[in-house]
Amino acid sequence: MSATAARIKAATIGALAFTTTLAGLPAAAHAAPRPSSPPPAPQVQASVADPDKALGAGWRKSSDITVTGTGDTDGYHLHIAREKDAFAWSTLATLKSSEMNGAPWGGAVCVTGSGRYAVAVFAPKIAANKPSAMQAGALAAVVDTTTGKAVHVATGVQYSYYNPACGPGDRALLVRGIGGDLDKQRTDLLTVDAAAGRVTSTRRIDAQLSNPVPAPDGDYGIVGGNLVKVAANGRLTTVAKPNGRTFDIRATAGSGIDLISLNGETAVAQRFHGGKLTTTATGPRTNLQLFGLRGGSNALVGQVTLKGGKTPAGLTTLRSDKPVTTISTEGHLLVEEAYSQQTADSLAKPLTAADPTRVGQSAVTVRPAGSEQRSTGVITTTAAPVLDAQATAVSAAPTVAAAPSYITNPKCAVPRNDPTVQPLQPSPDMVEWAVDLAVHEELFVNRPANYLKTGLPAYQPQSMFPMHSLVGGGRVPANLLLAIIAQETNLSQASWHVVPGDTGNPLLPLYYGSHSVDTIYYPDADCGYGVGQVTTGMSVGDTVYTANQRKAIAVDYAANVAASLNILIDKWNQMKNEPSAARSQINDGDAKHIENWFLAVWAYNSGFYTYADRAKNNGRYGVGWLNNPANSIYKPNRLGFLRDSLADAETPNLWSYPERIMGWVETPQLKGSGTAYSEPTFGDNGPTFWRVSWHKPEISWNDGVSLPGLYTFCSPAVNSCSQAQNGCPAVSSACWWNGLATIGNCENLECTTEKRVYSAGDSEPGVKRIYDRNCSELDDYGVNDYDSSRPTAIVYTLNDTGQYNLGCTNVKPQNGRFNLLMGDPSGATDDSYYAAIDLHQVGAGFQGHVWSTYGYSGDRLKKHKIVGQWTPDLGLGPQKRGRYSVLVHIPSHGGTGNAEYHLQPSTRDNDEYVDFKCTINQDEVGEGNYSYDHWMILGNFDLGRGARLWMSNAGVSSSDSVGWDAVAFVPTTVDNGDFCGKYH
Structure with missing residues (x-):
């Protein structure tokens, strides 16, 4: 397997999201079948065609760059395109943490005003499903755009669309949500010196601060709908009241602050300067964006209508008929979409393991500014620095002497x-x-x-x-x-x-x-x-x-x-069951309409708090603020989840949990040329929308689910929330919602109902196996000079062969014992408890069971070393010896690395100690480029009582895994010449 094969861990961020990859979390890379034929070769790193025409005459001398990010099971990849190379893509850096479970990775990135540094926040995408992880479960790094050198600068920061925030200089801001799962009303504001590669200060703010922005004259952000300035001690001063809910904000080098806020379905761009806010432009809610440019100027992108037809100093406009993900530092290139191929696969192939051959491959669509020429292609991760950051668990207790x-x-x-x-x-x-x-x-x-x-x-x-x-x-x-x-x-x-x-x-x-x-x-x-x-x-x-x-x-x-x-x-x-005066309900409350379940889904993720228990919650009851679509943690100019494009899967954290559920109702995961589960029955008068089809390279018309508006769950009387107040203010007792809401007119056939495929009496479908079950028997007679007068000893990975549960009927009894020894040295310290975290059972291999773990080295090996030891019962008396060919079973999946087997022939006191070593590639592939089950020979040996074989994960690459499978000790009459690595 490629050295860049994905390291996939069992996720450890609770209540998982199939975060899109959720349809998302792919199965382990080491379990992935290889495709029947190699994937098509990626196109030349996607670049702008005919650059002389598209970019203008001076493109070869330009310093303009574009940085974007995509995530897969190998990490969060930062890709860079330079105009002098016709915006051809290369890999800047890959960011990840081998300590954190729950790959694939997602994130966000901004470039500082000098263009020299990229600041990235990255986390497993499933963090979008866990409130605590979303608030403070991401990592942050600074990356040099000239060298790709990456420095880990912070752990436990927010996984949100406005984090990180870059300014006109080389100073950036990060935010961390602080507080219990119910409130989320305090914020840590971290200042990053990108040039020095470190956090220089952390301020605690007693409010939910969003959209931070570093400016030449200090730091700003949005609190309770107001533009505030943050003092060195974290104290807030309100300086202006934007037009509505702010979602894009950038400072200029001239001490001005540009921002975009909402007024109904209109996005309003304003500039704060000299203590005043003035309107600069307007556009549609879903198509007006603000980006920072090199040198401290800004760009409005979208369908821009300038106020008075004039562009203020330090602000430029770029026309676009659709939202974009980022633009280049000088505004010459617009990136419309960027997502990893594994993200696309996860939507199209649910319950199929992540294909390691797709690691590092991403799809990107770009358009030069001022041109209608779009370029879509595949970019492949190239050799670049890799940051494997240390992730400190927020709630971890200190190590003590006794476990x-x-x-x-x-x-x-x-x-x-x-x-x-x-x-x-x-x-x-x-x-x-x-x-x-x-x-x-x-x-x-x-x-x-x-x-x-x-x-x-x-x-x-x-x-x-x-x-x-x-x-x-x-x-x-x-x-x-x-x-x-x-x-x-x-x-x-x-x-x-x-x-x-x-x-x-x-x-x-x-x-x-x-x-x-x-x-x-x-x-x-x-x-x-x-x-x-x-x-x-x-x-x-x-x-x-x-x-x-x-x-x-x-x-x-x-x-x-x-x-x-x-x-x-x-x-x-x-x-x-709530009292009628305190009841929370959608529409008419009829259970048959899927829209009517929006609140129940909200509560499924973050809980429902009853009226009867209001005294325990400071008088609050209903559903909490985190999953309210009006929460400023979600970008307010978003469309419905998965409505715009497949690229929504790269950024699941832009939508609340119930919005994502409605997206999966509306757009089921795919399976081959169809869906993994059925679409519902859409209302005849329900919403419709255009989207590029996932089955055909064309735009299609889609029926949809009726979705709530941004402020459906805002009421000045209930939770002090309104559009004018930019969502709920930063007062925890005011942020809970209860009451009646309307999402579509169900009587007018605007709501969605069930469509079932299976009915009573339909038998349980048979499992569609990725790998065939291996119920074969060992061919003893195929071993040269086999001695049929003595029994073959097979040692399985389960000492009770009755526990092999995949239905094989010919499992022979165990002839010996298998042991897993944890830690280094095994069992001698408290560290031995930790090895089990990364130990897995896989129903693969001989008769259907393999133990598997990943490779470790250095200091971390002490906690994660696992030794698997096979001790056969050869039936030999004291001082007796016998010739045996030792065969190890290599499973079709469960191991991807080079496994190093060691053999000790016996434990006789006067026997010369021999530590025989044989290395076998567990990722061997066969016909059709599939990994397959097979036996490999370690050699022929003179064995006595106490002979044992062992293999560990020491020295194995962290990208690879090793699998412990069955071992056979086949008696032979003579030394038959079997050697390490011979096939059987």
């Missing part, structure tokens, strides 16, 4: 790395089948006793989890629950390290209570299991479910769907 309970006592009731807890990864149609039947109370498929070798008694999913009744009657629309599951987990029941047809660990993102693979803090564990990320009742000591119910939720996707359905119903019922 404390927060390291030793898991919070989640169903463990990881337990062979009796191995869910099967379903195919998308299986999940749709379960949802379609569950919402109609028909999910009564029979699960036999010991299903998936769990030890469970026989059960039926919806008998084990009877469907709750909806207050007011009706049922959950199937398409809505499917969209939630798509957002949460990419339709995955098992870890993203396994693909359909595999078994593995449960999908349990925050089991260890930390976003870092170097930290365990069990009290912060999320305990969200499976396709629906069920957390209710899944902690140790919870009494909501029995032990059998908890195991079924963790293992069986159908049982998980049944439990998830009830959680969503409970959120609906919470609202319906």
